[in-house]
Amino acid sequence: MMLNNWKGLVPTLAVGAVVVLGVTGCSTGGSGGDGGGDAGGDTIKIGVLATSEGNLAFGMGEAKAAIAVAMEAIGGTVDGGEIGGKSIEIIYAGTDGTSGSAQTQVKKLVENDDVDIVFGPVSGDEGEAVVQYALTVPEVTFVNGSASPVGMTLEGAENFFRFHGDSAMWMGGLGDYAYDEKGYKKIYSIAEDYSFPYDNAGGFFSEFCAAGGEVNGNSWVPVGTTDYATIIAQIPADTDAVYVGLGGADAASFLSQAVTNGVDLPLVGGSIAVDTTALSGDANIASAAVGTITGGPVPGAGYDNPEWQPFVDAYVTQPDAFPSPSIFSILYYNSFQSLVLGLQEVDGDLSDGHAGLRDALGSLDWNSPTGQISMDENRQAIVDNFLIEVLDEGGTLVQKNISEASGVTQGTTVYDRFEGCP
Amino acid sequence: MDQFLLIALNGLTLAAVYFLVASGLTLIFGLMRVITMAHGTSYLLGGYIGYVIARETGNWLLGALGAAIAVGVLGLIIHQVLIRRFQDDDMRVALVTLGVSLIGTDLMLAVFGGTATQVAIPAAFQVGLPLPGLGSYPLIRLLILLVAVLVGVGLTLFINKTRYGSIVRAGVDDSQMTSATGVNVRVVFASIFFLGSALAGFAGVVGGTLFPLLPGQDGSYLLFSLVVVIVGGMGSVPGAAIGAALVGIVSQFALVYAPTYSLVLTFALMVVVLAIRPQGILGRRSAT
Numbered sequence: 038m039m040l041n042n043w044k045g046l047v048p049t050l051a052v053g054a055v056v057v058l059g060v061t062g063c064s065t066g067g068s069g070g071d072g073g074g075d076a077g078g079d080t081i082k083i084g085v086l087a088t089s090e091g092n093l094a095f096g097m098g099e100a101k102a103a104i105a106v107a108m109e110a111i112g113g114t115v116d117g118g119e120i121g122g123k124s125i126e127i128i129y130a131g132t133d134g135t136s137g138s139a140q141t142q143v144k145k146l147v148e149n150d151d152v153d154i155v156f157g158p159v160s161g162d163e164g165e166a167v168v169q170y171a172l173t174v175p176e177v178t179f180v181n182g183s184a185s186p187v188g189m190t191l192e193g194a195e196n197f198f199r200f201h202g203d204s205a206m207w208m209g210g211l212g213d214y215a216y217d218e219k220g221y222k223k224i225y226s227i228a229e230d231y232s233f234p235y236d237n238a239g240g241f242f243s244e245f246c247a248a249g250g251e252v253n254g255n256s257w258v259p260v261g262t263t264d265y266a267t268i269i270a271q272i273p274a275d276t277d278a279v280y281v282g283l284g285g286a287d288a289a290s291f292l293s294q295a296v297t298n299g300v301d302l303p304l305v306g307g308s309i310a311v312d313t314t315a316l317s318g319d320a321n322i323a324s325a326a327v328g329t330i331t332g333g334p335v336p337g338a339g340y341d342n343p344e345w346q347p348f349v350d351a352y353v354t355q356p357d358a359f360p361s362p363s364i365f366s367i368l369y370y371n372s373f374q375s376l377v378l379g380l381q382e383v384d385g386d387l388s389d390g391h392a393g394l395r396d397a398l399g400s401l402d403w404n405s406p407t408g409q410i411s412m413d414e415n416r417q418a419i420v421d422n423f424l425i426e427v428l429d430e431g432g433t434l435v436q437k438n439i440s441e442a443s444g445v446t447q448g449t450t451v452y453d454r455f456e457g458c459p
Numbered sequence: 460m461d462q463f464l465l466i467a468l469n470g471l472t473l474a475a476v477y478f479l480v481a482s483g484l485t486l487i488f489g490l491m492r493v494i495t496m497a498h499g500t501s502y503l504l505g506g507y508i509g510y511v512i513a514r515e516t517g518n519w520l521l522g523a524l525g526a527a528i529a530v531g532v533l534g535l536i537i538h539q540v541l542i543r544r545f546q547d548d549d550m551r552v553a554l555v556t557l558g559v560s561l562i563g564t565d566l567m568l569a570v571f572g573g574t575a576t577q578v579a580i581p582a583a584f585q586v587g588l589p590l591p592g593l594g595s596y597p598l599i600r601l602l603i604l605l606v607a608v609l610v611g612v613g614l615t616l617f618i619n620k621t622r623y624g625s626i627v628r629a630g631v632d633d634s635q636m637t638s639a640t641g642v643n644v645r646v647v648f649a650s651i652f653f654l655g656s657a658l659a660g661f662a663g664v665v666g667g668t669l670f671p672l673l674p675g676q677d678g679s680y681l682l683f684s685l686v687v688v689i690v691g692g693m694g695s696v697p698g699a700a701i702g703a704a705l706v707g708i709v710s711q712f713a714l715v716y717a718p719t720y721s722l723v724l725t726f727a728l729m730v731v732v733l734a735i736r737p738q739g740i741l742g743r744r745s746a747t
Binding site: 095 | 462465466469470472473568572573574575577585587595597599600669670671673674675676679711714715718719721722
């Protein structure tokens, strides 16, 4: 009778496992729907994609904080408001950071929720999936969240806009700085095995190698790797510095294990490695992070743009906000505010297949909290970029600006996984 | 050669964490044949409870103990209220526990947020221990290996050598006959469910000391412990130890020599073992 029904157990287990996978976002999306919202109506539906599970599970909280800051400034809330007499309804869809789950959720937003505009996603692989989907639904306008592979704006999707730099742009200047100023000759690379770190590390190492530097080994680890003891043991003895192309929980794991495994090499961080999302965890990582240099769209302490402090002040009042805005909230804010400005310019008019809105978005030029944002012909932003060093000032970690570059434009080199120099 | 030894040792210490999680599952799923999909949730919840207690009291042991008891009691309540009456209906139990795990995961995300946390240990344990031929090796990983060995030996002796252990095994093999001999089988099963859940909670604190605690870990640990229990053989504690060691070592070597395929290889291990020995390495042939 009960308990010994071993034969029935295996199929049950299989069904259970399938259900787990299905529910956590690996299933295919719902069908139906006619795509595209009601352009002539009085409501504009914006569907937001952000990560709510996995390595970047804080993404949804950061997205909501950023959107709330932008919406509250025009009298709205995190769930919507009003622009040009049209009411704005914001619908959120959580993903786990994989392309499969992004695909499921973006389809749900467009086909079931009937949104006019898709806003997001967070991670690079998701971004590539969403761009491919954008090509199939030209009647919907897509504004990127924080996904930053180089190739996304080179796919020719006329309805896709990115209001921040790509991940190769973020590393601009860091390779020369590491070689010339820091004197690093040999760097070992540890990075996650997906599109964002390919471009992020590619941008850094192409410059570092051109300056004369050498890559003395690469470890491409699966996203979600928590045990770095073996990877750390691979680092050759004559290494000058370690490039850490990890983000979120993976970065925090690596940094804390670098402490317990006695790594005393200086680090070069990818754009999300020493972000506030990694540093705010409780892991004891301060001693590993000090001295790290990195590049990206997040300005360090002492940044003097007058738009910056008001944004930070508005951000920290949001529920679940980090002590300072993360790279994700900054990119989501800049992108959402760009969308708001575009909608304001056309008074929420989405007629004629969003033609007016797309013209407005494509020619936007405004001073964001992190500097001037303008657009190139691929609907890719031209932005300011920052080089940062993590310093220990009296026990607290401070990210100090080394330099800032303005008007950084996109290159056209798309990086793939590489061994040695890219 | 040093490299080889180091990777093997890393694999074994990682296996220690997998074993601790899987030891609870081997009681609940392997021995009692209750398909629980909430075991990973118990792991993560235990880790978070241990994290809070250790942070407030500064005492790691108190955190581990508190987490084990709290998760054990919660597991007991779930067993009594939700599982017991359908215990012979595998599909229903799987779906009920799946529901519990989804609700639990979202509640934990709401309470503890999406960033990684780690259970704090005294700085005295965050040091390297000189090992002959290997140089310095993190002391904490060796201690965790020791804890896993102690738990494994204790559990094996409990199930195989004590009177209570034989009552459990008898109850699983034929609950009606065991009841007829005057044993209250319901109490026996409830106690095993408590122990299995408590072990998952304890494993959460141990795992959360070495690795980050964050949403999503529940799913991965459920999956890894299922692999460990199935590879090792249902209900066999030494089997779970062997399974954990295999999974840990395979995943660490794969991370070095074929990082892209490290997950694939871990599951390939399960496929190979099931193809050769369907009952698992130390599993018994099906009783019926």
